[in-house]
Structures are given as structure tokens and as C-alpha cells.
Amino acid sequence: MADGNNDIEQQIRDALDVPCLKPGAMEGLKPFVAAPEHQEKLGFPGELVPDWKEKALAKMKDLAEKNRAFQVYLDACVKCGACTDKCHYFLGTGDPKNMPVARQDLLRSVYRRYFTFAGKYFPWLVGARDLTEEVLQEWYSYYHQCSECRRCSVFCPYGIDTAEITMAAREILDHVGVGQKYSNEIIGKVKSVGNNLGLNPKALRATLEDLEEDIEDDTGISVRIPLDEKGADILLVTPSADFFAEPHIDGLIGYAKVFHEAGVSWTLSSYASEAANFGLFIGSYENMREIALRIRKAAEDLGVKRIIFGECGHAWRVAYSFLNTLAGPFDFLDQNYPIPQHILEFTWDEIQKGTLKLDPSRNDHITLTYHDSCNVARASRMGDKPGGQFEIPRNVIKAVCNNYYDMDRDTIRESTLCCGGGGGLLTDDLMDLRIKGASPRMTALQQVTEDHGVTHMAAICAICKTQFSKVMPKYGYDMDSIVSVHQLVSNAIILTGQETEEDEPNEEEAA
Numbered sequence: 001m002a003d004g005n006n007d008i009e010q011q012i013r014d015a016l017d018v019p020c021l022k023p024g025a026m027e028g029l030k031p032f033v034a035a036p037e038h039q040e041k042l043g044f045p046g047e048l049v050p051d052w053k054e055k056a057l058a059k060m061k062d063l064a065e066k067n068r069a070f071q072v073y074l075d076a077c078v079k080c081g082a083c084t085d086k087c088h089y090f091l092g093t094g095d096p097k098n099m100p101v102a103r104q105d106l107l108r109s110v111y112r113r114y115f116t117f118a119g120k121y122f123p124w125l126v127g128a129r130d131l132t133e134e135v136l137q138e139w140y141s142y143y144h145q146c147s148e149c150r151r152c153s154v155f156c157p158y159g160i161d162t163a164e165i166t167m168a169a170r171e172i173l174d175h176v177g178v179g180q181k182y183s184n185e186i187i188g189k190v191k192s193v194g195n196n197l198g199l200n201p202k203a204l205r206a207t208l209e210d211l212e213e214d215i216e217d218d219t220g221i222s223v224r225i226p227l228d229e230k231g232a233d234i235l236l237v238t239p240s241a242d243f244f245a246e247p248h249i250d251g252l253i254g255y256a257k258v259f260h261e262a263g264v265s266w267t268l269s270s271y272a273s274e275a276a277n278f279g280l281f282i283g284s285y286e287n288m289r290e291i292a293l294r295i296r297k298a299a300e301d302l303g304v305k306r307i308i309f310g311e312c313g314h315a316w317r318v319a320y321s322f323l324n325t326l327a328g329p330f331d332f333l334d335q336n337y338p339i340p341q342h343i344l345e346f347t348w349d350e351i352q353k354g355t356l357k358l359d360p361s362r363n364d365h366i367t368l369t370y371h372d373s374c375n376v377a378r379a380s381r382m383g384d385k386p387g388g389q390f391e392i393p394r395n396v397i398k399a400v401c402n403n404y405y406d407m408d409r410d411t412i413r414e415s416t417l418c419c420g421g422g423g424g425l426l427t428d429d430l431m432d433l434r435i436k437g438a439s440p441r442m443t444a445l446q447q448v449t450e451d452h453g454v455t456h457m458a459a460i461c462a463i464c465k466t467q468f469s470k471v472m473p474k475y476g477y478d479m480d481s482i483v484s485v486h487q488l489v490s491n492a493i494i495l496t497g498q499e500t501e502e503d504e505p506n507e508e509e510a511a
């Protein structure tokens with residue numbers, strides 16, 4: 001066992017160490033380009049425009065002028081190297097262009113050439129280069145090998161945020177007509193139907209009714225999952241994956257049970273049936289705002305007093321950091337509650353109030369660890385204390401599970417590793433990158449499996465859950481080894497009036 005531990009410890013050190021450099025290893029990897037109709041729906045040109053170079057440079061200038069942080073990020077890097085080995089895609093692929101500083105330089109070198117004195121007159125001295133079609137293709141490839149997870153920025157002494165540079169690059173690409181199919185098609189679906197899946201209101205209602213039946217079959221208790229109910233107190237906005245796929249759907253059942261036991265009135269909306277906001281991934285303020293405004297409209301139309309978000313990492317980032325700017329002020333909501341609130345904040349409050357009857361032994365068949373999702377960990381908060389976004393999910397898990405162990409400290413909380421599929425990369429055309437990018441997280445998981453017998457990992461992000469259920473089998477885990485936090489809550493909750501095994505007469509008593 002000691003030898004096994006040493007092996008695993010060595011492996012995790014290796015997984016977080018600088019890998020052997022493999023220049024050009026991911027050079028040709030590119031996600032599918034968006035079709036003209038998907039581009040145009042978002043207000044972008046359908047395909048590469050003839051004057052793309054002028055347009056790209058004009059957009060870069062515009063972004064640098066409007067967004068001071070972006071300009072500072074392009075100007076401030078001192079090439080200290082602190083970020084080089086902090087990206088999971090670099091660790092997983094060994095491609096030097098996946099080092100955060102190198103990824104930034106793909107754009108910075110062009111910015112210098114056209115917008116700095118030294119770059120204009122002495123380009124060779126400052127690593128400035130012309131914007132060519134080859135450079136544009138390189139941007140498309142490597143800015144779609146960044147999940148905008150912001151891990152590198154935690155280690156940068158200047159706080160340079162590569163995610164912001166990636167978003168800017170994608171926005172420039174969209175503006176010249178070279179957008180990414182996966183993200184742009186999804187944004188289009190939200191605009192026309194209301195959610196990423198393209199699930200229409202009728203299909204959504206049928207799905208929710210089926211789930212209500214499942215809960216009643218399972219527990220004997222009627223628990224509602226209301227849709228479009230005017231006058232409800234709470235609007236729940238959740239990722240559409242929660243309506244459709246495992247393990248997300250078990251999380252939705254968990255939210256419904258918590259609301260039921262808390263005795264609050266709540267509803268989902270068919271108009272705002274999506275928490276995800278892929279406008280963030282493509283760096284488009286306009287598209288992000290349009291999606292956020294759907295939530296405001298749904299809240300107004302339904303007359304709710306509160307908005308609560310389900311388990312979705314980047315959706316919570318957009319909600320926590322930008323919702324009020326994008327779609328506020330929310331002065332028509334009850335100001336006594338956070339606007340918006342996270343479902344985990346709600347559940348943790350109820351646990352502390354003692355509203356929920358919980359039996360953690362119902363999760364004794366598994367041993368848990370928790371994957372901090374990047375956008376929750378590094379771009380938002382929960383509760384009223386610093387670090388609440390780390391503590392509240394763990395508090396809830398520990399209240400409903402007896403067996404819990406954290407992964408290595410360097411891979412959790414603010415240093416958490418991306419699942420490998422975030423930031424608009426959760427598409428099959430990037431599967432090779434996704435598997436390689438997941439390797440540092442998988443190694444940390446393997447360590448707690450070896451040390452403590454961890455069998456399952458919980459997450460509060462729809463993208464993490466989908467990504468892990470696809471890539472965990474490549475690392476020796478079953479696809480259902482990734483679970484929703486509210487799935488654990490759902491397992492442990494004993495609904496009022498629900499018969500438990502202890503209530504049932506044993507054979508002798510029955511006789």
C-alpha cells in the first residue's frame with residue numbers, strides 16, 4: 001500500500017509538473033466552424049469577410065479602448081513564467097502554445113505590431129508580428145483550447161487573466177465571420193426556444209410530469225415540479241441538462257424535494273428554461289445580455305419575488321457577477337434575499353434551520369470527494385463570508401454523506417483544475433483535448449481513491465458533470481461516478497410522511 005501511495009503521489013506530482021514539450025502537438029486541432037445561419041442569428045457575418053484584417057484590428061482596438069483590463073493584460077506581462085505550468089491543457093498535451101503566457105502572446109504579438117510604438121517600428125525586438133490568415137487560424141485553434149477557467153490568473157503576480165484574452169480573441173473571430181459551431185448554435189437555440197437543448201415548452205412540461213411521477217413512485221409522496229406558475233415566490237433557473245441527462249436530473253429532483261420540505265412556492269419558466277449563458281464563452285456582451293434579459297422577463301411575467309439558480313458553474317458566474325449589470329435593477333424582487341441566490345445557499349440555510357430531515361447513511365454506499373468548478377471557485381462567491389463558494393458545497397455534502405475526503409490541496413478551491421470541457425469546449429470535435437485536459441484532475445481523483453477509497457466525485461456544474469461522465473471511463477471510473485450535489489441531498493432527504501425502511505414492519509412483526 002505504501003508503495004502504491006508513493007506511486008500515486010509521484011503520478012500527481014508528475015501530472016502537475018512541466019510535461020515533456022511537444023511543439024505543435026495540438027496545432028491542427030480546431031472545433032467545427034459555425035454555419036452562416038448560426039453566425040447571422042447572433043449578429044455576426046456568416047463567413048470570413050473580405051476585409052477581415054481591417055475588421056479584426058478595428059475590433060481589437062475597440063476592445064482595448066473599452067476594456068481597460070484587456071489592454072493592461074496585453075501590456076503588463078513580464079514573462080516571469082509563473083503561469084506556464086498552470087494550465088491543464090498544457091499539462092495534458094505538452095504543447096507549448098497551451099502555456100497561458102504563450103496563448104496570450106498569440107494575440108499580444110499582433111496587438112504590439114499595430115498598436116505600440118516599438119511594435120510598429122522595431123517588431124523583431126518586441127516579438128511583434130503581422131496579422132496573417134495563418135495567425136487567424138492559429139487563434140481559432142488555440143483560443144479554442146482554453147476553457148477560460150482562470151487557474152493561470154491565480155498564479156500570475158500581475159493578475160493577468162488569460163480567460164479575458166481568450167474571450168476577446170473569440171469575439172474578434174466572430175466579428176470577422178469565423179465563429180465556433182458548438183457555442184454559436186447553442187446561443188441561437190436559447191434565443192429561439194429558450195434553452196440549449198431546444199426543448200419546447202410542451203416537451204418540457206411532459207418531462208417534468210414524468211419526473212413528478214418518478215418521485216411519487218419512489219417515495220410515495222407527491223412532490224411538484226411546477227412550470228410557468230404565475231404568482232410563485234421563487235423562479236428557479238437551472239441548466240437545461242437538469243431536464244434531460246444523468247446525473248443532472250437527479251439534482252433537479254433534489255431541488256424539488258428541498259423546496260417541498262421548505263414549504264415554499266416555486267416555479268420553472270419555459271421562457272427562461274436555461275441557466276447557461278454561452279454569451280460569456282464567446283466574449284459577446286450583447287449575446288450575454290440578451291440571454292440574461294430572458295430571465296428578467298420571466299421573473300416579471302411570473303410575478304416572482306426571488307430568483308434562484310440551479311447547479312451550473314458559468315451560469316452562476318454570470319448570475320453572481322453580471323446579472324444586475326446585464327438585466328438589472330431587480331427592484332421588483334424581495335430585497336431581503338440575495339439577488340440572485342444559489343440553490344446551495346438555499347439548501348444550506350434550510351439544513352441550518354433544521355427544516356430538512358436527513359439520513360446521511362443513505363449515501364453510505366459511496367465515498368465522496370468534491371470537484372470545485374472553476375467559475376464558482378474563481379469567479380463568484382456564495383453566502384456572506386469569503387470562501388463561502390468552497391465551504392457551502394462541502395457543508396451540504398457533509399450533512400448528507402458520512403464518507404467525504406478532499407483531493408490534494410493544490411487541485412481544489414481557488415487552485416481547482418478545470419474538468420477539461422468548460423468554456424465552450426464540451427463538443428465531440430474536441431474530445432481528444434477534453435480527455436487530455438482532464439488528466440490532472442483525474443490524477444488527483446486517483447490519489448484519493450488510492451488513499452481513502454473514494455468512489456464518486458460530486459460537482460455543481462452541468463458542464464463538469466457531462467464532461468466527467470464522458471471522460472471518467474477513460475481513466476478507469478464508471479460514467480456514473482460523477483454525481484450532482486443535490487442528487488446526494490435527494491438520496492438523504494426523508495420527506496414528510498415518507499415511509500422509511502425503519503417504519504416498515506419486519507417479518508416477525510408482520511406475522
Ligand code: SF4
Binds near residue numbers: 088098099100148166
Ligand atoms: S484560463 Fe484556464 S484553460 Fe485558459 S490558459 Fe488559463 S489555465 Fe489554461
Ligand code: SF4
Binds near residue numbers: 078084100
Ligand atoms: S504569470 Fe503573468 S506576468 Fe508571468 S508570464 Fe504569466 S502572464 Fe506573464
